[in-house]
Amino acid sequence: xxxFLDLLEDYRDFxxxxxxxxxxxxxPFPAYFRINTIKVKPSEARSLLQEEGVAFRxxxxxxxxxxxxxxxxxxxLSYHLGHIYPQALSSCLPVLALSPKAGEIVLDLCAAPxxxxxxxxxxxxxxxxxxxxxxxxxxxxxxxxxxKRLGITNTLVTQGRGEHLALPYQFDKILVDxxxxxxxxxxxxxxxxxxxxxxxxxxxxxxxxxxxxxxxFDMLRPGGRLVYSTCTxxxxxxxxxxxxLLNRRRANLAGFDPPVESSPGITAFKEKKYxxxxxxxxxxxxxxxxxxxxxxxxxxxxxPDGTAS
Amino acid sequence: xxxxxxxxxxxxLLDFLEQRFQIPKDSFDNYEMYAFSRQAFLFRKQQEPVTWxxxxxxxxxxxxxxxxxxxxxxxxVFIQRFGHLARKNVVELCIEDxxxxxxxxxIIMDNVTxxxxxxxxxxxxxxxxxxxxxxxxxGNRLLCRFSKALRQxxxxxxxx
Numbered sequence: 001x002x003x004f005l006d007l008l009e010d011y012r013d014f015x016x017x018x019x020x021x022x023x024x025x026x027x028p029f030p031a032y033f034r035i036n037t038i039k040v041k042p043s044e045a046r047s048l049l050q051e052e053g054v055a056f057r058x059x060x061x062x063x064x065x066x067x068x069x070x071x072x073x074x075x076x077l078s079y080h081l082g083h084i085y086p087q088a089l090s091s092c093l094p095v096l097a098l099s100p101k102a103g104e105i106v107l108d109l110c111a112a113p114x115x116x117x118x119x120x121x122x123x124x125x126x127x128x129x130x131x132x133x134x135x136x137x138x139x140x141x142x143x144x145x146x147x148k149r150l151g152i153t154n155t156l157v158t159q160g161r162g163e164h165l166a167l168p169y170q171f172d173k174i175l176v177d178x179x180x181x182x183x184x185x186x187x188x189x190x191x192x193x194x195x196x197x198x199x200x201x202x203x204x205x206x207x208x209x210x211x212x213x214x215x216x217f218d219m220l221r222p223g224g225r226l227v228y229s230t231c232t233x234x235x236x237x238x239x240x241x242x243x244x245l246l247n248r249r250r251a252n253l254a255g256f257d258p259p260v261e262s263s264p265g266i267t268a269f270k271e272k273k274y275x276x277x278x279x280x281x282x283x284x285x286x287x288x289x290x291x292x293x294x295x296x297x298x299x300x301x302x303x304p305d306g307t308a309s
Numbered sequence: 310x311x312x313x314x315x316x317x318x319x320x321x322l323l324d325f326l327e328q329r330f331q332i333p334k335d336s337f338d339n340y341e342m343y344a345f346s347r348q349a350f351l352f353r354k355q356q357e358p359v360t361w362x363x364x365x366x367x368x369x370x371x372x373x374x375x376x377x378x379x380x381x382x383x384x385x386v387f388i389q390r391f392g393h394l395a396r397k398n399v400v401e402l403c404i405e406d407x408x409x410x411x412x413x414x415x416i417i418m419d420n421v422t423x424x425x426x427x428x429x430x431x432x433x434x435x436x437x438x439x440x441x442x443x444x445x446x447x448g449n450r451l452l453c454r455f456s457k458a459l460r461q462x463x464x465x466x467x468x469x
Contacts, residue, residue, distance in 0.1 A: 039389065075463075129355055148372065153351050153352060154353035156370075157369070158366060158367055167362050
């Protein structure tokens with residue numbers, strides 16, 4: 001067995017319908033398009049997609065369609081006009097949890113290539129102030145390109161290490177979609193049994209994730225909201241990072257009601273126990289939502305009177 | 310760092326958009342205009358003036374006009390987002406002509422209607438979709454001024 005499949009065995013206790021997951025990982029990723037309502041009315045975008053021979057169907061997220069079939073070799077005018085952004089269903093969930101609104105001051109700390117940042121701009125109706133930050137120059141290029149293509153005007157792009165970012169703003173809402181091991185994206189080659197989409201590297205991801213969540217929390221205004229998300233199933237990169245924040249800052253978790261099936265955050269794993277609040281975080285498994293596996297925790301910074309606003 | 314355009318500079322850009330494309334000036338009441346790296350950017354007006362972060366600033370807003378050899382050229386992304394506000398100097402092409410424009414870089418237009426003023430930049434449409442800018446010259450020559458990526462993609466797009 002590969003190390004990942006060994007690891008999955010560790011997860012057997014908490015992943016629902018575990019045998020189904022192993023079968024599901026042999027299927028290719030389904031494609032989804034998010035319709036960019038900043039540039040186009042949903043009906044017009046759908047009509048052009050149909051004209052271009054794309055078969056799709058609605059999803060539980062109104063702005064997202066699931067692609068049933070299209071010729072991948074053929075360039076889509078819809079894409080080049082900025083009508084659509086190819087985005088996994090689960091990648092929309094952190095934005096739904098954060099729920100940014102027009103007029104708010106919002107930060108995406110690890111923004112490139114811009115799927116969630118541009119989705120947030122869309123939710124803000126391109127009003128208010130969105131800061132999209134990323135660490136790497138190469139990734140900033142794709143972020144800028146997507147912001148331009150989707151016609152967004154309310155966004156400031158910055159480049160810096162999220163752990164040390166110093167910005168002259170206090171944010172209403174912050175998204176930390178942290179760099180992670182990407183276990184939620186793993187797939188099993190049905191022929192060879194080899195793992196696909198594996199992220200390689202020796203980086204100490206939990207250390208980076210902990211520094212990011214702490215820095216983000218400190219940039220929130222009192223009463224502000226933070227969403228921490230990853231596309232991994234790994235408890236050390238998820239619940240343990242949130243626990244780290246709870247240990248060091250006066251933070252509270254908040255529940256949210258996702259539009260797809262989810263499981264609660266884990267409060268005990270191997271010998272470790274986590275705060276009961278962490279049960280309010282949501283885990284999304286690939287076989288349950290037919291998309292990438294995700295973890296989403298919504299965190300509130302208490303206001304001056306101790307409540308969230 | 311981007312430089313906030315003063316009232317006179319902003320007015321000059323708005324005059325250009327109104328005179329060339331008949332885009333009403335008040336369409337941009339909710340935006341501020343900045344100059345950065347030889348381009349003008351549209352940035353959503355904020356409740357309070359924005360302080361740009363030292364050291365980490367990369368870009369703000371949407372690039373909308375570029376200075377090309379002393380002339381103002383609207384960007385592709387501006388046309389795609391705001392082109393529907395234009396009332397003149399809009400050229401509607403069929404997919405075959407658009408393919409040819411992208412492949413050859415230039416076409417000769419058969420019929421140049423009275424609302425097209427040449428020489429100068431025009432907005433190119435395909436059906437109801439605003440695509441990008443072209444440069445219309447004497448002799449009814451229409452030159453492609455799309456970004457390279459858009460041009461490559463459009464040259465391969467075929468009618469269903």
